[in-house]
Amino acid sequence: MDEDRDLLLVAIFTTITVFLWVFFELVKTTKTSTVARPLQQVVSPLTGKIDVGVLEELEKRSTLE
Amino acid sequence: MSTVTHSPLGAEQFHRYYQKLRPALKKPRMRASTTAVFSFLAMALFAWYAIRPTAQTIIYLRREISDKTTLNEQMENKITALIEAQSVYETIEDRLLVLDQALPEDPDAVILARQLRNLARISGASISALQIPSLPVLGSEATPGAKLTPSKALEEFPLSLTITGEYRALKAFMDGLLTLRRIASIDSIALHHIGGEKLVSNELQAIMRLVSYYSIQ
Numbered sequence: 713m714d715e716d717r718d719l720l721l722v723a724i725f726t727t728i729t730v731f732l733w734v735f736f737e738l739v740k741t742t743k744t745s746t747v748a749r750p751l752q753q754v755v756s757p758l759t760g761k762i763d764v765g766v767l768e769e770l771e772k773r774s775t776l777e
Numbered sequence: 778m779s780t781v782t783h784s785p786l787g788a789e790q791f792h793r794y795y796q797k798l799r800p801a802l803k804k805p806r807m808r809a810s811t812t813a814v815f816s817f818l819a820m821a822l823f824a825w826y827a828i829r830p831t832a833q834t835i836i837y838l839r840r841e842i843s844d845k846t847t848l849n850e851q852m853e854n855k856i857t858a859l860i861e862a863q864s865v866y867e868t869i870e871d872r873l874l875v876l877d878q879a880l881p882e883d884p885d886a887v888i889l890a891r892q893l894r895n896l897a898r899i900s901g902a903s904i905s906a907l908q909i910p911s912l913p914v915l916g917s918e919a920t921p922g923a924k925l926t927p928s929k930a931l932e933e934f935p936l937s938l939t940i941t942g943e944y945r946a947l948k949a950f951m952d953g954l955l956t957l958r959r960i961a962s963i964d965s966i967a968l969h970h971i972g973g974e975k976l977v978s979n980e981l982q983a984i985m986r987l988v989s990y991y992s993i994q
Contacts, residue, residue: 716810723817730821734829741833746841747848755851760861762869770875773958776895777888 878958880992884912884934889959889989893938896957900949902942905982909936929993935964936987941971943979954987961989 745752801807881888886909897904912934940950947968954961964986971980 716807719814720810723814727817727821730824734824737829738832738836741836742840746837746844751848755848755855758855758858758862760858760865762865764869767869767872767875770879770958771872773956775878775958776892
C-alpha cells in the first residue's frame with residue numbers, strides 16, 4: 713500500500729519538476745534577445761550634432777607659423 | 778535430421794509474472810494508482826518532448842518579430858542621424874583644419890618648437906634651451922600587417938624650455954602660450970632672477986615644463 717503511494721508521489725513530483733523546467737525554459741527564451749551583439753553595437757544611437765563652438769574658439773587662437 | 782523447437786520458457790515466465798500481477802491488478806486501489814502514475818508520467822513526457830519545443834518556437838518567433846521591429850526603428854533613427862551628421866560635417870568641413878592644427882595626428886614637435894620660438898620673439902623674450910624627449914615616429918606602417926594599435930585617443934608628450942626676458946616679456950609669452958592654437962599646457966614653471974640677489978638687471982629666467990598633445994585616431 714505504501715509502495716503505491718510512494719510511486720504516485722514520485723510521479724507527481726516528476727511531473728511538477730518537468731512542468732517547472734519547461735516554464736523556466738520558456739521564460740529564458742522570452743528574456744533572451746534574438747539580436748546579435750555586434751548588430752546591437754551597430755544600431756547604437758548617434759547624435760548628429762557637432763560642437764561648432766569649439767571650432768569658433770580654436771579659430772580665434774593664433775598659429776604663429 | 779534436427780528439428781528446431783522454440784522453448785516455451787519465455788512465454789511461461791511471462792505467464793508466471795502475469796499470474797502474480799493479476800491478483801494485484803484486480804484490486805481497485807492498485808489499478809487506480811497505477812493509472813494515475815502512468816498518467817502523470819505521460820503528462821511529463823508530453824510536456825518535455827511536445828509542449829516545450831512547440832511553445833519555445835512560438836515564443837522565440839514572437840520575440841524575434843518584436844526584436845526585428847525595434848531593430849528596424851533603431852536603424853531608421855541611425856540613418857536619419859547619419860544623414861544629419863553628414864550635412865553638418867559638409868557645412869563645417871572647411872573649418873576642420875583648425876582641429877588638425879590644435880591636435881595634429883603626429884606629434885609635430887618641430888612645428889610646435891617653431892611656434893614657441895615665434896611667440897618668444899613676439900613677446901620680447903628669448904628661448905635659450907628647448908628640450909623635447911624622444912617621440913614615436915608615426916605614419917605609414919612598416920609592413921602591411923603591422924597596424925598601429927593606439928592605447929588611447931589622445932597622447933601627450935612633455936617639453937621643457939628655458940626662456941629669458943623681462944617680467945612683462947615672460948608674462949606675454951605665457952599669455953600667448955594659452956592663446957596658441959596648438960594645445961600646450963603649462964605643467965610647471967620655475968622663475969629665477971638672472972643677477973642673483975644683487976638685482977643688477979630686470980632679466981628673469983623661467984624654466985618651464987609644458988605638455989602638448991596629439992591625436993592618434
